[in-house]
Amino acid sequence: MSEELYYKSASELSELLDKKELSAVDLMKATIARTKQVEEKVGAFNSYDEVDALAQADASDARRAAGNSLGPLDGIPVGIKDNLAVNGQPLTCSSKMLEKFVSPYDATCIEKLKSQGAVLWGRLNLDEYAMGSSTENSAFKTTSNPWNLDCIPGGSSGGSAAAAAAGQAVMTLGSDTGGSIRQPASHCGVVGLKPTYGRVSRYGLAAFASSLDQVGPLTRSVKDAALLLQAISGHDERDSTSYRTETQNFVAALEKLRGRKWTLGLPKEYFASAADTPAMKPVLEAIEFYKSLGCEVKEVSLPHTDYAVATYYIIATAEASSNLARYDGIRYTHRAEKFDAKDSVDIYCQSRAEGFGEEVKRRIILGTYVLSSGYYDAYYLKAQKVRTLIRQDFEKAFENVDALLTPTSPTPAFKKGEKSSDPLSMYLSDIYTISANLAGIPGMSLPCGYSDGLPVGLQILGKPFKEDELLAIANEFEAAHPFKDQHPSL
């Protein structure tokens, strides 16, 4: 199969499908072939079901033949992070705890993709329960960065980012709790978008931290990100935190907002520390590019930035300790084969001891601690207050600017194993992405260059529900810097 096909964007492929120059089955076959060709090196997938995918593609071809195409995603293979529920498919969260669990229902975003004819393709690797920044915490495998197989792909949506970068899926879905879409997108040289909290339904996303989690697209182009975001967003009455907003046409917004002279802010706290690192160079060049377009660029301040990581790890782990309590060996989860069954507590303890990995246990213990009586006020309650201050920082900054430009990650992808024994340094790799989740605002990462042959991402943070503006700003850059056409050699 030609490289042109598996690295084409969804919008190009959709045209070919409409013109009957390509069939969905052939596209799926190419995707399967490419997946098999590089999967041994990349290791992006936990599992896939070729027969099922080809059947979906066949159904798509039948619709098109009958003149009933369901739209631009009809027949497009979309890879799914293995923490989103797809009826009849495994839902492992890359955890031993759910190794044998098959979901009996569809997540809302999956339902939406199905209703638009997308071909759901494979279950993509992640850090166990989306906890991590390198995908090394998966219970099953370590995914490699397609640009350098010795490096991590980022995390937790490492499988999603790597699969998109390696042409193993046209587009993929990930989830972002503290940067889990943007950071791996940055490391793998793809576009990753974390929508505004409430934009995309969380129903069917295995919860890590409910007040921070958001599902979003990882794609090779900005336009594809717009397309996929549009497909999955919208109010859902099964998610109480889902926002009632009109569905926007994000693809149309790219044209509509083209050429606008944006006012862009540079949060000084984000640049102070890392101004002269090699990874910063492409970011600074990207900023110069926006100036050259006539955009106004000014410094802004987010004074509570220093507290973001600590605040995040209190709130996220507190929620996680409660959200993960259901994985207990009683119902559908891993049960320890041998337990001294004096009482149910033994089942819990031994099943959870076996089923969860180190990082997950670490976070459950931390979360349990910060919620426990006597510590609640000092940690959880305080963190909620700081969270409000962080959100107010952004509100204030957005009074003067349309969006913020920052690096996505302090460094390009690091070597496997480099930080896995040092959780704190790992936590700091999300330092630029975490605040957006605490504030609930949208953020995206866009490939903006390379450092030592590894991709570097530019992060664009925007006002709540202004994803259209983020995409338009990103689109300007991509049009002038077609990194989307650069691919790792595999």
Place this chain on the structure above:
Amino acid sequence: MEYEAVIGLEVHVQIKAESKIFSRVRAGYGHEPNKLVDPVVMGLPGALPVMNKAALDGIIKAGLALNCTIPETCKWDRKNYFYPDSPNNYQITQYDQPICDGGYVEIELPGKNRGEMGEHKKIKLTRIHLENDVGKLNHFADDSLVDYNRAFTSLMEIVSEPDMHSGEEAFAFLTAIRQTMIYCGISDCDMEKGQMRADANISVRPVGQKELGQKIELKNLNSITGVKNGIEYEIKRQTRELKKGNVIKQATWRWNADLGQTEMMREKEDAHDYRYFPDPDLMPVRIDEEWKAKLQAEIPELPWDKQRRFMEEYGLPYSITAVLVPDRVLSDWFESAAKQQPKLAQAIGNLVANDLLRELSEAGQRLEDCKITPDSLLGLVQVVEKGTIPKNVANKDVFPEMFKSGETAEQVIERKGLKPDFDEGQVKVWCQEAIDENPKPVQNYKDGNEKALNALLGPVMKKSKGKANPQLVNKLIRELID
């Protein structure tokens, strides 16, 4: 030394609603295990709770009926603890901002006798909050299996202040709550189906002491009588221990209704840390005045108000109201007849409270399915009032026929030939004869002794072979003498 008990109750009441509290699955009882489940109820990865408005309506109504304050906003918290009957290993409940604040329950203690109203008291409430119910563990020889049918059913918890002092008061408290819930249609409070459950906190202290004694928690009180008996047993036990100089240890006990005694379940170790925190999956709820007003309008007249009104408006004796009022359907049934002829209310009340209830129970029927209607019952009372037939014939012969066939009183009288085959003229002749034959009582009556005329009733009845209507006879005799 004299001792007194202090009792607080936590009453769980299932709210009657089509679907469960945070899921669209229907709520129900008696289904095959694990049939009423969905991803939310099973706590599957990715499932999210969504508030069912019917449950909120139910608890707000309950709060209004029990005199609570309904704050403008309430929120949801998670109570974290591991137990196999809890699908998420946390319960969604309300910690520091419940839907209903304060309030009180008016209770009635037993009177000196059945005919007398007992003392009324107000038992203060701390709060009422809403939470999800959990599943049920079924224990077998080698296995314990979980049935999640009940899980996520809407459950409200009514928490009283330690404001009661006897099993009798606790009994009255639960009875009053139950009646209010049923009146308002909030719950059927069927304790056998687990729709109402109570835990009691019981402590005993020397009379005069201000601080509370060490309390124990009494669980498993699954009938109102069980609550009364369990509490009374426990008060006696604790008093006995204290008198012996023993210390009461904090513990959880259960009431064993079969043995009629309390048993210790577990001594409280360290207090459990539930790690409450606001549930991030659910938004706080804002309850505006309009919403409250709409629900307030749906609350019917409550039992105690109705009872006082029945006594006043219809002159009913306490004993009759005490039978009619606790049952809303029965009292409404009574009133739809009584309000047409308030003067006949007592006769109607007697028939309903005695004859109708007896027939229903013998036939094993519900009032709703009964053939006799308020109007036809009123018809029967009116026939007696007119003197067409005597009351004893009406009660004994006509009423049971009406109950069986659904005929009117006239139809039964006609069909069974119960109408005396002599007319008023004949009765009048017998009355005149009796007057003439008994000059002495007549004279006594004329001298002012009202009751003297009763002596004439017998002779007339004898002449009519018992078929004359005594009321009519009385009326005619007076007319003839006066």
